[in-house]
Amino acid sequence: MNLRHIYAFITVAEELHFRHAAKRLNVGESPLSRTIRKLEAELGVTLLWRTSHGAGLTPAGQAFLEDARRIMLAVNQAQARAQAAAAGLHGTLRIGLAGDIGRKRLASVLALCREEAPQVSIRLTEVPRAQLVHGLKDHLFDAGFAKIGDGEAGIVASTVWDDPLMVVLPLRHPLLAFKHVAVEEIADYPLVLCDPQQRKDCNRELERLFRAIDLQPVVTEYVASHAMMLTLVAAGYGVGLSSAELLANGPQADVVPRPIADPDAKLTTYLLRVDGEVAEPVRQFIERAERIGREGAGTAQDP
Numbered sequence: 001m002n003l004r005h006i007y008a009f010i011t012v013a014e015e016l017h018f019r020h021a022a023k024r025l026n027v028g029e030s031p032l033s034r035t036i037r038k039l040e041a042e043l044g045v046t047l048l049w050r051t052s053h054g055a056g057l058t059p060a061g062q063a064f065l066e067d068a069r070r071i072m073l074a075v076n077q078a079q080a081r082a083q084a085a086a087a088g089l090h091g092t093l094r095i096g097l098a099g100d101i102g103r104k105r106l107a108s109v110l111a112l113c114r115e116e117a118p119q120v121s122i123r124l125t126e127v128p129r130a131q132l133v134h135g136l137k138d139h140l141f142d143a144g145f146a147k148i149g150d151g152e153a154g155i156v157a158s159t160v161w162d163d164p165l166m167v168v169l170p171l172r173h174p175l176l177a178f179k180h181v182a183v184e185e186i187a188d189y190p191l192v193l194c195d196p197q198q199r200k201d202c203n204r205e206l207e208r209l210f211r212a213i214d215l216q217p218v219v220t221e222y223v224a225s226h227a228m229m230l231t232l233v234a235a236g237y238g239v240g241l242s243s244a245e246l247l248a249n250g251p252q253a254d255v256v257p258r259p260i261a262d263p264d265a266k267l268t269t270y271l272l273r274v275d276g277e278v279a280e281p282v283r284q285f286i287e288r289a290e291r292i293g294r295e296g297a298g299t300a301q302d303p
Helices: 003-015 018-025 029-043 059-086 103-116 129-137 200-212 226-234 280-296
Strands: 048-051 054-057 092-098 121-126 143-146 155-170 191-194 219-223 239-243 255-259 266-274
Touching: 003 018, 003 029, 003 048, 003 059, 018 029, 029 048, 054 059, 059 092, 059 121, 059 129, 092 129, 092 280, 103 280, 129 143, 129 155, 129 266, 143 280, 155 226, 155 280, 191 200, 191 226, 219 226, 226 239, 226 255, 266 280
Parallel strands: 092 121, 092 143, 191 219, 191 239
Antiparallel strands: 048 054, 143 266, 155 239, 155 255, 155 266
């Protein structure tokens, strides 16, 4: 089976449009269509429905997409391990990242690993949480970070750090009168939130907070990105919610964050691994991540 054919299929499956996929792959639309048909003929199934408006995955295509991504991930990891060995590195840790893992702490973990174990290469791969869990079980990842740690059979999830949840306000907003904003006060204003399908961790924490005070918040907009949430808050569409870690990534001149008064209002980052005996390089990586988490605890200040 040709790896280029598999990669072409993944690209079409992600774009759901042959012209867009062809542009992304820098090939013609007709050659790309022939490539997909060759793959379908080799597999003996139809992977994609062709329509005048684009393309769609058949049930067989949906099933093959999951395995195709694992195949390409394994190939990329094999290439990285070979290159690491050629560069004189001894061993590679394959770490999956599911969700918006805080840049600052992750960078600290990686820097500590480079300082204490420079002979070990670390390969990071951003994947959906479901793919991270499958990858751990299939031994495609040694460990991974995720924002949701719900129990999965055979997977151990341990807390590595917490980030305070913050309310984000436009300039000259009435809630700026408070140094710490109560959840009840937030419920009086419309909210601009990131899409719950993309930020399930944040959405789950908000549901818990508002359920505790028996209030139903009014959401005026759901947005696809943290940056768009900040833009709409700055424009006065409502108030937003974020974490101290995300807001620390850069100055926000046109919005003002305030801590939420509830001390339990926080987003947790978990480290996931397969249950059972842990290899020494993985154990050391986990210990370093937990050390960074402990060092950061209690040091967060109001942005």
